[in-house]
Each structure stands twice: as C-alpha cells, then as structure tokens.
Amino acid sequence: xxxxxxxxxxxxxxxxxxxxxxxxxxxxxxxxxxxxxxxxxxxxxxxxxxxxxxxxxxxxxxxxxxxxxxxxxxxxxxxxxxxxxxxxxxxxxxxxxxxxxxxxxxxxxxxxxxxxxxxxxxxxxxxxxxxxxxxxxxxxxxxxxxxxxxxxxxxxxxxxxxxxxxxxxxxxxxxxxxxxxxxxxxxxxxxxxxxxxxxxxxxxxxxxxxxxxxxxxxxxxxxxxxxxxxxxxxxxxxxxxxxxxxxxxxxxxxxxxxxxxxxxxxxxxxxxxxxxxxxxxxxxxxxxxxxxxxxxxxxxxxxxxxxxxxxxxxxxxxxxxxxxxxxxxxxxxxxxxxxxxxxxxxxxxxxxxxxxxxxxxxxxxxxxx
Amino acid sequence: xxxxxxxxxxxxxxxxxxxxxxxxxxxxxxxxxxxxxxxxxxxxxxxxxxxxxxxxxxxxxxxxxxxxxxxxxxxxxxxxxxxxxxxxxxxxxxxxxxxxxxxxxxxxxxxxxxxxxxxxxxxxxxxxxxxxxxxxxxxxxxxxxxxxxxxxxxxxxxxxxxxxxxxxxxxxxxxxxxxxxxxxxxxxxxxxxxxxxxxxxxxxxxxxxxxxxxxxxxxxxxxxxxxxxxxxxxxxxxxxxxxxxxxxxxxxxxxxxxxxxxxxxxxxxxxxxxxxxxxxxxxxxxxxxxxxxxxxxxxxxxxxxxxxxxxxxxxxxxxxxxxx
Numbered sequence: 001x002x003x004x005x006x007x008x009x010x011x012x013x014x015x016x017x018x019x020x021x022x023x024x025x026x027x028x029x030x031x032x033x034x035x036x037x038x039x040x041x042x043x044x045x046x047x048x049x050x051x052x053x054x055x056x057x058x059x060x061x062x063x064x065x066x067x068x069x070x071x072x073x074x075x076x077x078x079x080x081x082x083x084x085x086x087x088x089x090x091x092x093x094x095x096x097x098x099x100x101x102x103x104x105x106x107x108x109x110x111x112x113x114x115x116x117x118x119x120x121x122x123x124x125x126x127x128x129x130x131x132x133x134x135x136x137x138x139x140x141x142x143x144x145x146x147x148x149x150x151x152x153x154x155x156x157x158x159x160x161x162x163x164x165x166x167x168x169x170x171x172x173x174x175x176x177x178x179x180x181x182x183x184x185x186x187x188x189x190x191x192x193x194x195x196x197x198x199x200x201x202x203x204x205x206x207x208x209x210x211x212x213x214x215x216x217x218x219x220x221x222x223x224x225x226x227x228x229x230x231x232x233x234x235x236x237x238x239x240x241x242x243x244x245x246x247x248x249x250x251x252x253x254x255x256x257x258x259x260x261x262x263x264x265x266x267x268x269x270x271x272x273x274x275x276x277x278x279x280x281x282x283x284x285x286x287x288x289x290x291x292x293x294x295x296x297x298x299x300x301x302x303x304x305x306x307x308x309x310x311x312x313x314x315x316x317x318x319x320x321x322x323x324x325x326x327x328x329x330x331x332x333x334x335x336x337x338x339x340x341x342x343x344x345x346x347x348x349x350x351x352x353x354x355x356x357x358x359x360x361x362x363x364x365x366x367x368x369x
Numbered sequence: 370x371x372x373x374x375x376x377x378x379x380x381x382x383x384x385x386x387x388x389x390x391x392x393x394x395x396x397x398x399x400x401x402x403x404x405x406x407x408x409x410x411x412x413x414x415x416x417x418x419x420x421x422x423x424x425x426x427x428x429x430x431x432x433x434x435x436x437x438x439x440x441x442x443x444x445x446x447x448x449x450x451x452x453x454x455x456x457x458x459x460x461x462x463x464x465x466x467x468x469x470x471x472x473x474x475x476x477x478x479x480x481x482x483x484x485x486x487x488x489x490x491x492x493x494x495x496x497x498x499x500x501x502x503x504x505x506x507x508x509x510x511x512x513x514x515x516x517x518x519x520x521x522x523x524x525x526x527x528x529x530x531x532x533x534x535x536x537x538x539x540x541x542x543x544x545x546x547x548x549x550x551x552x553x554x555x556x557x558x559x560x561x562x563x564x565x566x567x568x569x570x571x572x573x574x575x576x577x578x579x580x581x582x583x584x585x586x587x588x589x590x591x592x593x594x595x596x597x598x599x600x601x602x603x604x605x606x607x608x609x610x611x612x613x614x615x616x617x618x619x620x621x622x623x624x625x626x627x628x629x630x631x632x633x634x635x636x637x638x639x640x641x642x643x644x645x646x647x648x649x650x651x652x653x654x655x656x657x658x659x660x661x662x663x664x665x666x667x668x669x670x671x672x673x674x675x676x677x678x679x680x681x682x683x684x685x686x687x688x689x690x691x692x693x
Contacts, residue, residue, distance in 0.1 A: 030475070034482035082462055084409075141672035142681065144409070144462050145618060148611055149665040156665075160658035212464075291466060327482045334474030342467035346459030 009354055016344055018351045020296070023339035030335060036328050041321060045333075048320025049313035057188065058319075062286075063305075063312030064204075064269040067211035069290025070308050071218050072263035073297040077128075078222055079255035080235035084265040085132060085147025087287025088154035089125040093264025094271045096124025097156055097276035098166065098176055105180035113182045118210070118268045125217025125264015126257040128154060137249040143256075144203025162280060185273040207269035214262060215255040215301040221258070226298075231255045263287060292337055295345040309334055311337070378522045380639050385527060386597060388635030390415065390589040390606075391536040394613030395620065395627045396541045397585035403545065403622055404578030405558035405684045409465030410450055411586055412610025418443040418590020420476040423490040423601035424483060426497040426594075435497070435595045436530075440587035446472065447583030448576075455575045457686030460693045464552075469610075477603050488603040497689030498594040499528040530592040537585065542624040555579050558682035561689045586610075615668040618679050634664040 006015070028038035049059045069086045076083035083089075100120035105113055134147040162174040169177070185205040192199045222228040230251050233241040242248050270282050291309055296310070297303030309342065318333030394411045418439035446468050453464040477488035484490055498582030504525035511521040517579040545551035553574055557564045561571045593609075594601040612634055620627025641660045649656055671679055 030478070034479065082460075084466070086461065135669070137674050139673045141669070141674070144407070145614070146669050146672055148409075149615065149669045152608065152611065152665040153662050153669075154663040156658050224637075238680065288466070288470065291463070295463065310453075329481060331474050331477040331488070334470060335478060338467050338474055340472035341463060341470060342453065346453035346461075346464035346467060347457055348459065350457060 006352060006356060006359070009324075010359065012308045014355060015348065015351060016296060016298065018355070019343040019348065020340060021334060022104035022350070023343045026339050027332075027336045031328060032330065034076075034327055036325055040230065041325065041332075044320055044324045045314070047317075049207075049317035052320075054200035054202045055316060057200060059202040059312045059316040060208055061202060061269070061274070061312075062187075062315040063308045064211045064273075065266050065286045066289055066293045066308035066311045067305055068262055068266040069287050070130075070293030070297060070304040071214055071290075071301065072125075072259045072287075073290045073294035074297065074304055074361075075218060075222070075255060075262060075303075076259040077294060077299050078228075079231045079252060080238070081133065081136065081256060081259070082144050083129060083132075083147055083254065083256065083259050083263075084144050084291065085129060085150045085260075085287070086290045087283050088147070088151035089128045089260040090266040090270075090283045090287045091154045091158055092128040093121040093125035093153075093216075094266035094278055094282055095154075095161070096120040096122075096264060097267040097271045099124075099140070101179045101183040101272070102166070102176060105136060105183040108182060110182040112186075114185060114272065117183055117272055121267040121271070122261035122264045125267075126261040129260025129263070130253055130257040132192065133253045134249075135368070136256075137252040146274030158278075159280065162278065166278065168192050176277045179272070179276045183272060184276050185222045185268065186273060203274035205269065205273040207273050210265065210268055212305070214265065215305055219301040227254065263290070289337060292341045292345070295348075296340060375518075377641070378518055380636070380643055381523050382526075383639035383642070384632060385523065385531055385535075385637075386534045386637040388631045389527075389597070390592050390609055391613045391616055391631040391635060392534040392583045392628055393537060393589035393592065394610055394626060395511055395616045396537045397547070397582035397589070397630050398614055398617040399541060399620075399624060399627060400554065400578045400585070401582040402560045402617060403682055404554045404575045404687055405463065405561065405682055405687060405689075406450070406454060406575055406579055407461040408450070408466035408579070408582060409462055409614070410446065410472075410610075411582075411613055412606050412608065413465075413469035414443040414446045414583060415590040415601050415610050416469075416476055416604070416606040417446055417472040417591065418479060418587040419594035419605055420490070420590070420601045421587075422591035423493065423594035426482075427484075427490055427600075430494075430497055430593075431495055432471045432499050432595050436499075436591045439591035439594075440584050443587030444580055444583035447579045447586075448560055449575050451579045452572045454688060455572055455579070456482075458690065461686055461688075470604060473604060476601070480601065480603070490601040492600045493595060494594065497595065498599060499530055499591075501526045501528050502532075507690055525653035528592075528596040530588060533588060534592070537588075537625050538628045545624065550577075561684055561687075565689070572691065575689075612664055615664055618681075619668055619671055621679050622682060637661075637663050 031038040031041055035283050048055060050056055065332040069090060072086045073083055097117045097120055100117040104116060109118060128150060132143050132150055133214060135141040135146055136143040150259035166176050167174060185207055188204040188206065189201050191206065222231060230241065230246050234248060234251050238248060266286065271278055275282065293304055293307045293311055314336060318330040321328050321332060322330055398408050398411055413614045421442035422435040422439035425438035426432055449463050450468060453459040454461040480490065482486040507521040507525040510517045540676055545555065553564060553569060557571055564574065565571050593605055616627050616630035616634055619630035637660050641657045645657055
C-alpha cells in the first residue's frame with residue numbers, strides 16, 4: 001500500500017481530519033507566539049459560535065453563505081474547472097437581486113417578489129460564470145485568470161453603479177435604498193414564533209432551507225442525471241468524454257453557469273436576508289472561503305454542508321474574539337482559514353505516506369498473528 | 370499647451386511610481402511561471418514583504434534591514450509554495466490562494482500584536498525610508514526645452530527601488546534568454562521530461578525559479594511600505610499582485626513586453642487619479658471606473674485571443690512526478 005492508494009475510509013475520513021488538526025495546531029502555535037492562550041481562544045470561539053443567546057442563529061446565517069459558495073466551487077471542480085470567481089459571481093448575484101427588487105418591490109406581493117429576486121440573483125451569477133466558462137471551452141483562456149479578472153470587473157462595476165445610478169437619493173453612502181418589506185426573506189425567528197417557538201432575533205432566514213435544497217439538488221444533478229455524468233466524465237478525462245460523443249463546450253459552459261448560479265444565490269441570504277439593501281462588499285470574501293469549504297468537503301454536498309457549518313462557526317466565533325482579546329481579532333480566524341486551504345487543499349497528501357506506513361505495519365502484524 | 374505638457378510629465382512621473390511594484394512582481398511571475406509553477410501568490414508575497422519591511426525598518430531604523438527582511442519573508446512564502454506544489458505536487462492555484470489569505474491575515478494579526486495600531490505600523494521617519502535620488506545636474510538641465518523637464522521631472526528624483534525595478538527588466542531578459550540557467554528554466558516549463566533526461570533536477574530548477582520570484586516580490590513589498598509609502602497599512606497591496614499577473618499574461622511571459630504592460634496599467638492608474646471628476650472635451654466626465662477596470666478587461670480580451678494570442682508555457686500548472 002502506498003500513499004496514493006489508501007483505503008477509502010482513510011482517504012476521505014482520516015486525511016481531512018489530520019489536515020484540519022494540522023491547521024488548528026499551527027494556528028494555535030501562532031496564537032501562542034503572539035502571547036495569547038490558544039485554548040482560551042478556542043473556548044471563546046465555541047461559546048461565541050454556539051452557546052450565547054442568538055449565537056447559533058448567526059452561525060447558521062454564515063453557514064448559509066458558505067453552503068452556496070462551497071457548492072458553486074464544487075460543481076465547477078467536478079468539471080475540472082477551477083472557479084476562483086465565486087466572489088464576483090456572488091457580487092453580481094447581489095446586483096441581480098438588487099435590480100429586481102428596485103424595479104418591482106412596489107408592485108409585486110412578497111410571494112412573487114422574493115422568487116423573482118432569487119431567480120435574478122442566480123441568473124446574474126450564472127452569466128458572470130458562463131462567460132469565463134465559454135472563453136475556456138471555446139478560446140482556451142485559462143479559467144483561473146479570467147475568473148480572477150471577472151472578480152475585479154464585477155467589483156468596479158458595482159462600485160460605479162452604487163455610487164451612481166443605484167445610489168439612494170439624497171444620501172452620501174454608496175448603497176441602494178432599503179427594500180420594501182415584500183422583498184425581505186422571512187426571518188427564521190419570525191417563522192418559529194409562528195409555530196409558537198420563541199427564538200432570539202438573528203439574521204438567520206429561510207435562505208438556509210434554500211441552501212440545503214440546493215445541496216440536495218447538486219447531489220441529484222451530479223450523481224443521478226445524464227448531465228451530471230457528463231460533467232464528471234469531462235472532469236475526469238476530457239479526451240475520453242469527447243471521444244464518447246459528449247459536447248465539451250456545452251458541458252463546460254452549463255457546469256460553469258450552474259456554478260455561478262449557486263454563487264449568485266448567496267445574495268438571497270446576504271442581500272434579501274439581512275441588510276435588505278445592496279451595499280458595498282457584502283460578499284466579504286465568502287466566495288473565496290467557498291474554495292476552502294469545497295476542498296474540505298471533498299466536493300460532496302454532505303461534506304460541504306458540514307464544512308460550511310465549521311466555517312460558519314469560525315466566522316461567528318471570530319467576531320467574539322474581538323470583544324474578549326486585545327491582540328487577536330477576527331483576522332486571526334482568516335489565518336485558520338488560510339491554513340485549512342493550505343493543508344486540505346495544496347498539501348492534501350502530506351500525511352498520506354505516514355498513514356500508509358502505519359496501516360502497513362498494522363497489516364503486517366495482523367498477518368503475523 | 371505647455372500646461373498640458375506639464376500635466377503629461379507629471380502623469381508619466383506618477384506612472385513610474387505606480388508601475389514599479391507591478392514591474393517587480395511581473396518579473397517574479399515570469400520566472401515562476403516560465404518554470405511551470407503558477408504564481409497566484411504574488412499578491413500575498415508582496416503584502417507580507419511590505420509588512421516585514423516596515424516592521425523591520427521601525428525596529429532597527431534602517432531601510433536596508435527592512436529590505437532584507439522583506440526579501441526573507443517573501444522567500445519563505447515562496448519556499449512554502451514550492452514545498453506544497455513542487456515537493457508535494459499540490460495544486461498550485463490553491464497553494465497560491467492559501468498564501469494570499471495567510472499573508473493578508475497574518476500581517477494584520479502580527480501587526481496588532483507588535484504595534485497595537487489596528488494592523489498598521491507606525492509611520493516611518495525619513496531616514497528609515499529609501500529617499501528620492503536627485504540625479505546630477507537635474508536642476509541645471511531643467512531649463513533645456515523638452516528634454517530638460519523629462520530628465521529632471523520623470524527620470525530623476527525617484528527612490529532607489531524604482532531604478533531597481535527598471536533594471537530588473539533587462540537583467541531578467543538577459544538571465545532568461547542569454548544564460549544556460551535561463552534556458553533550463555524555460556525548458557523546465559515547456560518539457561520537464563527533457564530536462565530530467567538531460568540529468569538536471571526539475572525540482573531544484575523550479576525551486577530556484579520560485580526563490581527568484583520571492584526575492585523580486587519582497588523588493589516590491591519593501592517598495593510599497595518603506596520607499597513609496599511611509600509605513601505599512603493593512604491590505605496595502607490592494608490587488609497589485611493580480612494586476613502584475615495580468616501584465617505577465619499581457620506581456621506573453623516576456624520581460625520587455627511585460628514591462629510595457631506594467632507601464633500601460635500604471636499609466637491608466639495614474640491618469641485615473643488625475644482625471645477624477647474632470648470634464649473632458651467630447652466624452653464629458655472622465656470614465657474613471659472604466660479606466661480602473663480596463664487592465665482586467667484588456668487581459669480577458671487578450672486571453673480570449675481577440676488581440677494576439679497569449680500562449681502560456683506548455684507545462685504550466687503540472688506538478689512533475691519524480692522518478693517516473
């Protein structure tokens with residue numbers, strides 16, 4: 001047994017755990033190095049993420065964002081496309097949602113307005129991913145570079161729009177007017193109050209259900225449809241897929257569009273769900289975090305939901321660090337995030353030779369007895 | 370008209386200032402990518418270098434120690450990149466992305482721990498920085514028509530690192546195209562098997578290339594915080610690493626065309642700053658947002674093959690399995 005063909009349980013169960021542990025140990029060392037107690041920091045983060053009143057609501061609110069962006073990256077990965085542009089696609093999704101709401105929130109009732117805005121968000125996201133996908137498939141333009149460029153183009157475009165035609169009248173801040181109530185995603189605490197359960201007021205809204213539904217849908221599309229089969233075939237071996245008569249351009253473009261639509265859906269949570277207006281930088285780097293989520297979740301919806309929960313807890317727990325410590329802040333959480341990307345992405349097989357050696361030893365012992 | 374000329378000279382002067390870090394990172398990108406290693410991490414290495422330079426300059430009072438600290442930190446990140454994607458054959462884009470996120474988070478975290486200023490360093494004293502160098506006779510020659518102002522206004526009066534950036538271009542071109550080391554770097558990015566079968570280590574060559582990239586990014590970082598600026602501010606690299614990456618592609622992985630692309634992007638940036646809110650004849654208010662987005666748009670158009678063809682090194686992004 002060598003490092004490349006570990007048993008399945010070790011490959012998808014043990015290695016990710018070892019990688020996260022490595023990331024946590026290194027982050028702990030860094031925190032200790034700047035003179036704080038890593039275990040206390042961990043305790044504060046866990047309390048901040050799960051224990052305090054309303055903490056869980058915030059954690060799940062962030063989790064919702066990460067499910068969307070993680071799924072987006074994963075779908076593209078299945079097609080062997082590295083979509084590094086989730087950030088820009090989510091931003092454009094926000095623009096789509098914002099346009100839809102500003103146009104129609106005075107006339108449409110809520111049960112029409114919200115789906116309309118959600119569809120617009122996913123359409124805008126899809127278009128923003130579809131163009132790089134098409135350029136890659138037809139013109140051979142490297143998708144990593146084009147999606148990075150599209151992030152910057154989206155960012156400048158939205159700055160220009162928010163400081164210009166979309167800016168709220170009579171205000172100096174680059175943001176739109178607040179949305180009408182018909183365009184606000186129902187809050188979870190309102191929903192639960194309706195069922196007679198009292199919950200703390202948090203930004204958590206029914207987008208969480210949308211995210212979970214998206215996860216199921218992605219699983220179904222990728223593993224249970226012809227199109228999903230084609231996507232995976234294309235990702236596994238483009239030559240073989242084309243030889244089998246699959247249309248590579250169509251598959252790549254559609255997979256990227258699906259990926260972008262998922263990223264765009266983040267706006268249903270981060271625009272329609274909480275601020276109820278389009279503001280600058282509402283994406284907050286969550287599109288990039290989606291890459292970590294997808295890597296950790298091994299591109300499988302179940303893994304992605306779990307990884308999104310971890311990152312949701314890290315994000316919410318990180319805000320708590322600001323209050324409790326002098327020198328560690330929410331940026332420290334970004335260190336953890338960067339290390340997780342490093343270990344579970346670029347150094348995924350770092351521990352594989354050791355795991356293989358241990359497994360070999362135990363196998364030999366068993367054979368001897 | 371002379372006022373226009375004066376404005377133009379000022380813009381060219383600013384162009385050089387803006388372009389210097391782009392040029393350094395661009396050369397870094399060329400070395401790394403020519404050897405077959407994608408380098409998304411230019412941004413992070415520059416940012417970490419900027420922080421190290423400012424922190425070391427504040428603590429020691431010497432810009433030179435700042436520069437060395439910047440190079441040291443940036444090379445460390447390069448080695449990490451190499452460890453992940455040369456030794457362990459990890460995904461180069463993911464590794465670069467991790468480096469960028471780590472740099473952005475660690476600079477702020479360590480900055481707060483060291484200086485307690487929200488992630489910024491204290492402002493630097495004049496003697497902790499690389500100061501502008503006035504060239505000989507700059508003032509006397511200023512009165513010479515046309516050439517005088519160009520000499521004294523554009524060429525003279527930059528800090529040392531601007532000239533280092535400009536010198537890095539012919540040096541890189543010479544190294545890449547006139548030495549056997551350069552030949553090997555280019556070969557290892559096109560066809561590592563050939564290099565391997567000639568008995569030359571692919572790994573060592575790629576490590577050398579990423580270390581070179583680290584050195585150049587470190588200088589770029591030092592430029593930002595202790596030469597052009599007077600201290601480190603969080604996220605001060607502000608996407609310049611990505612623009613440099615775009616410039617590398619725009620320059621088709623060649624030093625001189627990359628320099629041109631950096632100057633073009635720098636000029637757009639400098640001109641945008643000047644044209645903010647200015648009414649132009651015919652087009653009305655200057656489209657500054659469009660000008661800011663232009664480097665990115667142009668790069669996409671170029672990559673799409675609508676203006677020339679950008680062909681990357683053949684083996685870029687492919688880890689090389691040893692002993693195959």
